[in-house]
Amino acid sequence: MLSNRTIELVRLQVNIKDVVSDYATLQSSGRKFKCCCPLHNEKTPSFHIDPVRNTWHCFGACGEGGDAISFIEKKEKLSFIEAVRFLAKKHNIPVEEDTQVSQHVQQRALLEEQLHLPQLSKGSASCSLTHVCPLLVTFWGQNEDFFHFLAK
């Protein structure tokens, strides 16, 4: 798992103008920049970059916009996390792994496996759950959605 700090650093430090200039030739347009959209084929520039807000927007066929991470997601066809890693590597931003989070996810997966959650029959567990399986209650804590699921 990537740490939130790494994601924040990429958001703050990676300049959308630098990122897009690898894929297209930018023209300055007042305080902004524009170019032919690197995400779709076009001959007149409808891809705008706002260096102050550090965002992009394509007013052409894409009709959407975002930040450097979302641009790389679309251009390189990567997931959000992969796009963050891609940009961090390129811009020499140290990547921190959040081991606590990944441990938590692993524990959760293990517990779910042990409890065979999908095999629990719906409705059987709602009232006597605390007696039947204290571990389950500890695990799900106050996750109301889960109890609603059981009660259906």
Ligand SMILES: [Zn+2]
């Ligand atoms: Zn476009």
